[in-house]
Amino acid sequence: MANTRRKAAWEYFGEELRRRREEAGLTQAALGQLVFVSGGYIGQFEQAIRKPQLDVAMRIDETLDTRGFFERLWKKLIREKRFASYFEEVAELERLATKICDFAPLVIPGLLQTPTYARAVTVASVPFATEAAIKDTVDARLERSAILDDATRPEFWVILRENVLRTPVGGPAVMAEQLNHIASHIRNRTALVTVIPDAEGAYPCMGGMLRLMEFEDAPPVAYTETEYSGTLIDEPAVVKSAQRTYDLLRVAALSPEASLDLIASAAEDHRRCARTT
Template sequence: MGKENGTGGMNQPKLGWEFFGAELRRHREAAGLTQQELGERVFVSGTYIGQFETAVRKPQLDVAQRIDVELRTDGFFERVCRELVNRSPYARYFAAVAELETSATSVYEYDPLFVPGLLQTEAYARAVFLANQPLAPEGEIAENVRMRLERARILHGAKKPFVWAVLDEAAIRRRVGGAETMAEQLRHILELATDRHVVAQVLPFSAGAPALQGMTKFMAFTDAPPVAYVEGPGTGNLLDDPATVAQCELAYDLVRAAALSPEASLALIESVAEEHANEQTA
């Protein structure tokens, strides 16, 4: 995920999502609206408004824009939202996803091309970024790798989420970064899978066409509805419409059902890791 620089402007230390939420509550109450009433006007639930006000969930830009219209705040919430997003070191389309990962209780992911970011080693991540940004300065590549590894720290924290990753067979066989990097990467997955908080499956070539056509991530939370995230070249979409999320979840379940069992998947990953290691020494 590429680095995004801030645009300057509102740099007061107090400015954060808590500030956004406190101001939202103040303006909503001044307008005489309940959370449910404001939610209906901006096409989200009243529960979402409450989560915005307590900074449990961050609104997308279009929601902030609709809030400005309904509360007649002359673009205030849009400006604050843009500033907070621009402060994130991640690409604008990924900033909210990176924040949500830190509060998710469960993360489910499928990627047809690569090992999911949370499971990547330093060498593998570097190879992915170099392939995607071959002309980028070394400092930018190094910073992107650092941020990706920083995200993965949630797997070892006190509140680590349960992670279920389905890897396409192509992702474990393609030599991203070379044989040595791949052997290390697959052994890293095997090591993570010894933790009961991480489950890895492999969707084999024999399964045919997958129900999901691209990288898809789901996140579940204790006090908020689940969200889905889909990504394409240079772009991504965070989805929170319940019907859309449910449709994506069904497709993910079909992929998971078509994959090898966790035990058979780990056996295949170990076997392919040995193949990469043997190629390295050949």
Template sequence: MASGGSGPGRPGRPKIGWEFFGSELRRRREAAGVTQQELGERVFCSGSYIGQFESAVRKPQLELARRFDEELDTDGYFSRMCEELVNSSPFADYFAEAAEFQTLATTICTYSPTLVPGLLQTEGYARAVFRAAQPFRPAERNEEGVRSRMARARLLTSPTAPELWAILDESILRRPIGSDADMAGQLRHIAELAKGDRVLVQVLPFSARAHALLEGNLTVMTFVDAPPVAYVEGPFSGELLDDPAVVGKCEASFDHARASALSPDVSLAMIESAAKEYERGCEA
């Protein structure tokens, strides 16, 4: 996953927030004498979505903010505010909105084919990932990414932590990222989290052969009072999906992969066994 951090005091946190954006949208809409349903029809979304934007449950993309400006005659006010909020995020542009949604989610289901998901990464593993992905970037920039990722990972230890269901391809266990010590520490970290009551981990073994999620990273998030969303990611790109039909297909694909994966107990045993192998490598 892309780099990032979350929570109060994170690097680059803007002076304004999405709550302010939402309250201003409500104020300007009501001043114009327009209902949520009427505004939704004008900007090509539902009235319930307008309500979710106004309550900061959802964050509108820039194109939608521009439509708000057009329909409410606000002279670029909402698009400028949206750009400020997105640009001041510590996350990669394509991941910023998905990262915000993670802090609001009640459940996060994620599948990764090549790398440990960002929320589960340790510092040593994350540093190796950043170094490999952007070898020509200044070391300090990579360190900023590591710090942000570690801040975001603290989401799992917060009192309101979402339930996380992670499916890891077996290749994640077998391909060394960083040193043997980095890999051993990473796998031990995953094992400890999996023994708690908020994180469930399954390994999709090589023996599963073809499966529903061969094409790449997928994350599905659910919320208390909003429809689920999905996030798909490739190299230096990502897309947030909220069309109900598309999200439904993503949920079905995750369920199919989950059915092909090893049980949580067997997965934990495989992860701990792989950690021991890397630990032996450290001793050699």
């Protein structure tokens, strides 16, 4: 549904571009020459096949005397796409959830990430991204975490693999800060975080991350994610199976107290490493 709405909005962008171009008595080729792109590109913008760069939208405004209309519309449409298409509905649902249960075997869950950790993960995933794109991704992730500061925040349960604590994402100083941030959430009782030690060996859900969400007046859902895609699941039998898997993960994890000790110890290890590098 979100993808359909966004496609319709870009089609509106194209329709307005065509209408205002024709009102100005310009062909696609003529407008393209004035804004330094080909006429074919203008045609593709008008058909919502391609999306113009911001500087092109600004030159279109200047050429057609549209007083910043296309610049404002471009910024609104780009800003609205804050998440990967497969995660958009998940981001909406987490704001409505009364309980969120995350299992994270590889990286710190987004709701617990610090700005520096989130930036390091983003740069590692998209090494050629612009600074503006990186900032937007990090900002979107941090905005999501605001639900944990709200008076009506959901119960937030997190199970981490110990290797998540040990991997120095962004370097040891960044990692020490990140683990201290998690410890603060635990001590403030805004999150209940436990850890499955590496010595545990095999564990349930070895395929990837798992999230469960419960709601006030709607059935629970499950969400799984790999590096390239994610799947939101609402089929009751599958959600029930995912809930059972999460119960098994809880059994494999250390107690909350022992987990906090392990997180604090790992943070200190990273701090020592940062001092010697």
